[in-house]
Amino acid sequence: MTETGGDQQPRRIRLGMVGGGPGSFIGPVHRLAARIDDRFEFVAGAFSSDPEKSRQAGVDCHIDPARAYPTWQAMVEGERQRADRIDAVAIVTPNNLHYAPAKAFLEAGFHVICDKPLTMTAAEAADLVETVHRTGLVFGVTHTYAGYPMVRQARAMVAAGELGAIRVIHVEYAQSWLTETIEKTGLKQAVWRTDPAQSGGGGCLGDIGTHAYHLANYVTGLTAESLAAELSIFGEGRRLDDNVHILLRYAGGARGMLWASQVAPGEVNGVRLRVFGEKGGLSWHQEQPNELIFTRHGEPPRHITRGGPGAGDAAVYVPRVPAGHPEGYLEAFAQLYTDAAEQILAHAEGRAPSAQSRLLPTVEQGAAGMRFIEAALESNRRNAAWISDL
Ligand SMILES: NC(=O)c1ccc[n+]([C@@H]2O[C@H](COP(=O)([O-])OP(=O)(O)OC[C@H]3O[C@@H](n4cnc5c(N)ncnc54)[C@H](O)[C@@H]3O)[C@@H](O)[C@H]2O)c1
Structure with missing residues (x-):
């Protein structure tokens, strides 16, 4: 090398x-x-x-x-x-x-x-x-x-204390593509994702719930200590969850809510994160990924954009195209590479x-995602009991 x-x-x-x-x-x-x-x-x-x-x-x-x-x-x-x-x-x-x-x-x-x-x-x-x-x-x-510039901007702002102590974390990842049981048509991406032998114990939970869970922890820098989960199966005959509601308790007292669904008509790749602290709130939506909304309590919202005024180093790490030309999913992936x-x-x-x-x-964050899956499965088995083994 x-x-x-x-x-x-x-x-x-x-x-x-x-x-x-x-x-x-x-x-x-x-x-x-x-x-x-x-x-x-x-x-x-x-x-x-x-x-x-x-x-x-x-x-x-x-x-x-x-x-x-x-x-x-x-x-x-x-x-x-x-x-x-x-x-x-x-x-x-x-x-x-x-x-x-x-x-x-x-x-x-x-x-x-x-x-x-x-x-x-x-x-x-x-x-x-x-x-x-x-x-x-x-x-x-x-x-x-984690590769999106505005997600890194959000992470940096939380770390710099611009929101104050974090109180509330609301993360969701909603899709519609399993609204019907298309695994029965043989579509291979749906077949293996709904098969416990290939997908694991979680369906939607593992497929996109882990992304949402990672995003919330990544931006806030907080670690979830316990969770209570309800996993649902709406697709007839489906063996793995296709909709997930989870409450989260974070170290330091913050409280979180995670919704992941693959049966939400109208949603495509609706990854949304909102974080609220004692001084302000942040909101990011991956279908408008070049924009981060920051609201200091009592002030009008600010729209921070990639490479725009108020954006820090984290949001301009690798300049590919000038600010104002949208970057998206491929560039976020490129950032990780x-x-x-x-x-x-x-x-x-x-x-x-x-x-x-x-x-x-x-790899530690990946392993945290696996503990999240197992804790949510255990909670769901126990009628949404709180599980601390995260
Ligand atoms: N990071 C993301 O945003 C993201 C998005 C989609 C999928 N994924 C993950 O990527 C993985 C693949 O998902 P996908 O949707 O691309 O699946 P896919 O079914 O489209 O592709 C899987 C590929 O693996 C190959 N494969 C299967 N068994 C193999 C073997 N023994 N040796 C070599 N190749 C083998 C298949 O032939 C196929 O080409 C999953 O773990 C999924 O969770 C991540």
């Missing part, structure tokens, strides 16, 4: 992928995002459980055919033997196929960028935390919303990574 090009620029980080085969959703997003800031080159993959589809994906991605592997196990072995081995792997398979490849690539010395929910169980997640600490490798979890690139480079150079790059969601 330390060799440099002619102008002493570090070379691009070599990225591989597990998952992201033909017709998949998030793998292609990762591949695009990884290259937006030009820090990665995409060179290898085990894209599908079907070796022929993996080979075809390799052709589509213009990679060396020898590096389109039939299985992720073959990819670990193949890559570790190469002089030009990948530096990092992105894991973008269904939830039941995160832990084993993440563990194997770490043990083989590769950095990992893994999608959420981190694993199937909190115990697996705790094991990944231990593995990351022991190996000293970089591990990022793609909680996408750029953070990972800086951490990987710092690792290779034996130095501390920049403070900004440490805003990349961590």
